[in-house]
Amino acid sequence: MTLQLKSGDTVALVACSDPIAPDRRVQINDLIGYLQQWGLQVVESKVLMQPHTIQASQEKANELNRLFADPQIKAIFDISGGDLANGVLPHLHYEQIRTAQTAFFGMSDLTVVLNAMVHQSHIQTYHYQIMNLVKEKGAEQRQQFYRTFFEGASDLYDFDFxxxxxxxxxxxxxxxxxxxxxxxxxxxxxxxxxxxxxxxxxxxxxxxxxxxxxxxxxxxxxxxxxxxxxxxxxxxxxxxxxxxxxxxxxxxxxxxxxxxxxxxxxxxxxxxxxxxxxx
Missing domain, CATH: 3.50.30.60 (LD-carboxypeptidase A C-terminal domain-like)
Incomplete structure (x- = not known):
């Protein structure tokens, strides 16, 4: 079953790969603003903006596990990329992820997490970067996102080839x-x-x-x-x-x-x- 959202639902933002630069805070706040306009409640990983440390992979995984364990959270969007996502893989609770029925989104370096969850948790994941909602084509992306995940259309899944x-x-x-x-x-x-x-x-x-x-x-x-x-x-x-x-x-x-x-x-x-x- 694919993700369907409605006003009042809760979603989460995480960063399992490289640290998020402080100057991206404004853009992240813009993203949160659009999600809230649709009636969504937005929570952030406690280590969303944390610089990299020797314990960072464990801490990021702990936060992801915590969010998957929260039955109120309908979708988790990773907004990071880079090189470090492999580090969280040994620390994830794959059985808990399997039973959570929570949609997980990411791309780029999050390819490793998307595919690990498919293999270990036997769930489907979503190759998509939600920060697209506040980038150059943001207006078009927001329209397609809303129609797809709120109205049940296929706009964001349809592409030419x-x-x-x-x-x-x-x-x-x-x-x-x-x-x-x-x-x-x-x-x-x-x-x-x-x-x-x-x-x-x-x-x-x-x-x-x-x-x-x-x-x-x-x-x-x-x-x-x-x-x-x-x-x-x-x-x-x-x-x-x-x-x-x-x-x-x-x-x-x-x-x-x-x-x-x-x-x-x-x-x-x-x-x-x-x-x-x-x-």
Whole structure:
């Protein structure tokens, strides 16, 4: 069941990855203001703005566990990104998360948490950054968010795509940011890939770096067992007009098993990116 909100519901903001810079406080307050205009009660993690310390991962996990244990909280939105999200994974209460029926949202480095919860707690999670509501395309994003999560429409889930290979792509989606997804390989938190559609997107990384990551995915058997690939935006690649190199390399890697591949500009780090369910 997908998330549905109403006036009077409570939602929470957390930051499981890198510390939130103090100068983002104004933007966060703007976000809270919009959520409150819709009648939502907003609570913050007690360590939302805390600088990184040796105990930070444990403290962030403790807060996330506390919020999942609160039956009043309908959704938890992570507003962070960066590198540090792996640190919370050993400290999460996955059985409690499974029974909580609380929606969890994040993207970028939160790819590791989204997929760990799918694998360990057997829940669906949401690849979406709620800070989009106060970015360049904020007015459009707010309209789509409200229609989707308050009115039951599909606006925030709908995105255009083109086939790179194949003609049909179906299945549950796992993955997210390519670099962060690969941080799970070899850990107990890496999800089952067999029969799944693999979502891949990236903010940073030129062609050589992304090609090396695709090679790693191929070498650990992901492309041999998944049902297809959904490519979102690769911001730095596209800024430097290197997308053809990536596409050609991916077609080469999948030549023996030509799985469906689609490309969309609607999923990724841009301020008008859509939401996709990870399951």
């Amino acid at each position: 083109d086939f790179v290979q194949g003609e049909n792509l179906n299945g549950d989606v796992i993955g997210g940011n390519i670099r962060c997804f690969l941080k799970l390989v070899g850990t107990p938190y890496f999800p089952e890939v067999s029969g799944k559609v693999i979502l891949l997107e990236a903010w940073s990384g030129r062609a050589h770096r992304i090609i090396s990551m695709l090679d790693q995915m191929d070498q650990v058997g992901i492309f041999a067992t998944c049902s297809g690939i959904l490519l979102g935006t690769f911001t730095e690649i596209e800024q430097h007009h290197e997308w053809d190199l990536i596409q050609q390399h991916l077609l080469k890697l999948t030549a023996k098993k030509p799985i469906p591949i689609v490309k969309s500009t609607g999923i990724g780090h841009s301020s008008n990116s859509k939401c996709i369910i990870i399951s």
